[in-house]
Amino acid sequence: MITFSQVTKRYRGGTEALKALSFTIETGELVVLTGPSGAGKTTLLKLIAAIERPTQGSVLVHGQNVGKLTRGAVPYLRRNIGMVFQEGRLLFDRNVFENVMLPLAIIGMPYREAAKRVRAALDKVGLLEKEKAQPITLSGGEQQRLAIARAIVNRPAILIADEPTGNLDADYAAQLMEMFSAFNQVGVTIVIATHHPHMAQHIKSRELHLKAGVLQSSIQKDLATDAHG
Amino acid sequence: MRSLIAQHRAAAALTVQRMLAAPLATLLTLSVIGIALSLPLGLYLMVDNLGRVAANTQGQPEISLFLKDNASSATQRDIEAKLDAHAGINEYRFVARDAALKTLSKNMGLSDATAVLGKNPLPDAFVVVAKLADPDALEQMRKEMQAWNGVQTAKLDSDWARRLNAFLRLGRDGVWLLGGLLGFALAAVGFNTIRLQVLAKRDEIEVSRLLGATDAFIRRPYLYLGTLQGLLGGLTGWLIVMAAFALINLRVAEIADLYGMNFLLEGLALHAGLLVLFLSGLLGWTGAYLAANQHLRGGAAAI
Numbered sequence: 001m002i003t004f005s006q007v008t009k010r011y012r013g014g015t016e017a018l019k020a021l022s023f024t025i026e027t028g029e030l031v032v033l034t035g036p037s038g039a040g041k042t043t044l045l046k047l048i049a050a051i052e053r054p055t056q057g058s059v060l061v062h063g064q065n066v067g068k069l070t071r072g073a074v075p076y077l078r079r080n081i082g083m084v085f086q087e088g089r090l091l092f093d094r095n096v097f098e099n100v101m102l103p104l105a106i107i108g109m110p111y112r113e114a115a116k117r118v119r120a121a122l123d124k125v126g127l128l129e130k131e132k133a134q135p136i137t138l139s140g141g142e143q144q145r146l147a148i149a150r151a152i153v154n155r156p157a158i159l160i161a162d163e164p165t166g167n168l169d170a171d172y173a174a175q176l177m178e179m180f181s182a183f184n185q186v187g188v189t190i191v192i193a194t195h196h197p198h199m200a201q202h203i204k205s206r207e208l209h210l211k212a213g214v215l216q217s218s219i220q221k222d223l224a225t226d227a228h229g
Numbered sequence: 230m231r232s233l234i235a236q237h238r239a240a241a242a243l244t245v246q247r248m249l250a251a252p253l254a255t256l257l258t259l260s261v262i263g264i265a266l267s268l269p270l271g272l273y274l275m276v277d278n279l280g281r282v283a284a285n286t287q288g289q290p291e292i293s294l295f296l297k298d299n300a301s302s303a304t305q306r307d308i309e310a311k312l313d314a315h316a317g318i319n320e321y322r323f324v325a326r327d328a329a330l331k332t333l334s335k336n337m338g339l340s341d342a343t344a345v346l347g348k349n350p351l352p353d354a355f356v357v358v359a360k361l362a363d364p365d366a367l368e369q370m371r372k373e374m375q376a377w378n379g380v381q382t383a384k385l386d387s388d389w390a391r392r393l394n395a396f397l398r399l400g401r402d403g404v405w406l407l408g409g410l411l412g413f414a415l416a417a418v419g420f421n422t423i424r425l426q427v428l429a430k431r432d433e434i435e436v437s438r439l440l441g442a443t444d445a446f447i448r449r450p451y452l453y454l455g456t457l458q459g460l461l462g463g464l465t466g467w468l469i470v471m472a473a474f475a476l477i478n479l480r481v482a483e484i485a486d487l488y489g490m491n492f493l494l495e496g497l498a499l500h501a502g503l504l505v506l507f508l509s510g511l512l513g514w515t516g517a518y519l520a521a522n523q524h525l526r527g528g529a530a531a532i
Contacts, residue, residue: 075443089439
């Protein structure tokens with residue numbers, strides 16, 4: 001569960017990215033954050049992962065006030081949060097397999113077990129065939145799928161994604177959203193920020209619409225009876 | 230526990246891999262460290278060898294009484310009696326001329342002194358150790374003994390040894406000073422090479438932190454790199470000094486041979502060498518720790 005209470009984030013220089021924001025995301029929800037560029041979507045995601053800290057208010061993740069975490073405790077929070085970034089943030093001096101291996105190396109998982117997990121994650125995103133490839137040789141969509149594999153290999157309880165479909169064409173983007181939906185169905189809490197509101201129209205989700213750091217609306221889209229089911 | 234060992238092994242493997250990936254840079258860094266270390270080490274060995282020579286002579290306040298060639302055994306007993314009665318004397322010993330020649334040959338590494346000299350040129354002698362080391366009192370005592378019957382020369386022995394010791398102390402101070410300075414330089418070299426490595430791997434560090442890596446995890450490969458660099462640099466310094474001494478010893482042996490002496494400079498003892506390796510490794514580690522921490526706590530702290 002992720003709870004924002006009266007969260008304000010002011011950057012140095014006075015820019016107010018979020019203004020007294022309050023909402024709750026339940027465990028197992030899939031939330032799509034929408035809004036124009038500069039609405040504060042990225043800041044919101046950064047607050048969840050303690051990449052930034054709130055100026056005022058509190059951010060609770062599984063009951064933990066992440067704004068008050070000590071420096072030493074932050075890594076352990078992040079091990080439970082998978083992150084996918086717009087630009088991928090892949091390591092281009094390592095192959096596909098090694099990129100996905102990194103989160104497991106960080107927690108010190110024995111190699112054999114880790115290798116199995118890496119292959120399972122690559123299989124889920126359809127990149128098992130390319131485990132020896134260098135990321136630079138992958139297409140944009142494949143790079144983004146690789147980033148997702150890296151984010152889920154550690155089986156995090158929460159997955160946050162910032163504009164994951166940003167540079168992809170519509171088909172690829174729809175595929176990616178279905179992938180997120182599949183992870184959500186096995187219990188992962190997912191928060192996706194996007195400025196393409198139509199991206200989430202085919203999956204069951206709740207849309208939080210932000211504008212200039214203020215929550216505008218929260219719309220539940222239940223597609224249980226929809227043709228896309 | 231097992232995972233920690235695995236992580237350390239992975240960090241060590243990564244380190245070696247990175248060092249081998251840039252062989253020229255690695256070689257140059259190791260040379261810089263090695264040469265910087267070889268200077269104080271070389272000076273230390275020079276001082277140490279001089280000290281070894283000096284140790285054969287006592288630093289105690291000694292007066293040698295060389296007897297006249299024609300001094301009778303009665304005269305000798307007479308002097309003994311005076312020495313026994315003297316209040317300023319700690320102890321004395323009689324050195325017969327034959328025994329003195331043997332000791333001299335041994336001490337100086339002369340293979341056969343009489344072969345060179347023809348006959349024993351040394352007189353009988355008393356070696357007197359005074360109670361006080363005060364130079365004035367010693368000089369007073371020397372003058373008194375010079376006047377005794379049967380004494381050819383009374384000689385104060387301690388002066389040159391004390392001067393040499395003073396110079397050796399100066400040399401040792403120099404070693405520490407030079408060692409300290411170059412040790413600092415070594416840590417600085419370590420710091421700088423690791424800093425460059427850290428900067429080159431900035432993306433990797435940032436991504437690792439986002440994936441939940443602790444500071445310890447991120448630092449680990451750099452600490453290995455710094456330590457390994459220090460150790461190998463220390464080894465290089467050790468080898469440089471050993472090679473230099475082997476070369477110098479060729480000449481020393483030649484010169485010693487010309488004087489009919491057996492003398493060679495001693496290289497770095499094993500325990501001293503290991504100490505150097507330990508210290509250079511420690512300095513490398515320190516430099517790496519500072520460089521990695523500067524990055525982690527500095528500009529990237531917000532991530």
